[in-house]
Amino acid sequence: MFELHGPKRLYDIVTGDETWFPFFIIPPKYLNRMWVDGQRDRHIVLRPGLQSRKRMFRVFFNYSGPLAVDILPQDTATAAIYFVQNVFSQVKSAINEQRPKVCTSRTLLLHDIAGPHKARATTQSLQELGI
Template identity: 75%
Template sequence: MFEPLGLKRLSDIVPGDETWFTFFIIPPKRLNHIWVDEQGDRPVVLCPGFQSRKRMFTVFFNYSGPLVVEILPRQTTMTATYYVQNVLSQVKSAINEQRPKVSTFRILILHDNAGPHKARATTQSLGELGIQILPHPAYSPDLAPCDFWLFLILKDRLAGRKFVRIQDLAKAVNSELRTIPEEDYQGMFRKWQIRLKRCIESHGEYFEGLKVSCTYH
């Protein structure tokens, strides 16, 4: 589909997903490594608890960069109705603004198989807009751009920073999204293709040692 002579273009793909951002993100283990002598005490590293302050963010992006950042209100559950009315409506508006002559036709949404994503209300709404849903195999975060790339970058960049207000956390997330160069977004899609080919070559079997991560400075 996405080869040079294929019917689809990588620039038509719009990946998106939800993730939790805590108000204090613990740095990853690799950043906590230090040398300790035989008599030294190991440092104590706290882990976020189940009740740590956090908010759910939904992020959509495309070949050019971020499109939509939506924050789920407190004490609200992500449902198909909310997803359609508050998230996909913003995605549609962002695409129309970016591509006024093309509109939402030819757009390919890439999201996982979470309930709100595959609900009838969601598929009907996308169908009415002329948006096609790219199939995503279950239990395959290694093929989901948000999981294997974008969210890792954001949480690495925000690690060790403490936020008191949701406005500050949202500002930081938006700022980091926009500091990622456009060529890195484009490079991610090319590396996503490599992951898809690896999956096809292995006949869908799971494997280890896949090293096609995108570099981000």
């Protein structure tokens, strides 16, 4: 299938994945040290919550480099609707710009089986795009 003059070529493959990136630095313990006398209580040092201080990044790329980079807005759940409307539109426009004659008709998408990737809205959108 991927032979020299076969029906598919490596530049037809688009792959992508997502990951969580924390965007804060936890201060080292020695910065929490302080002098207190016997009449005052020690200050309470709060650490930032891990759940509220990270963002999901999605990157789709092909043989020539990144096609789309999406940063999920804070306090937004990952859903198939967001995935289809925001991410696929970026991927489609990047592919159409790189390959105006073929567009997305020969594109093979390689990604895992996460919930938004295998949802009905996602598969219907991929079929409409010819991916």
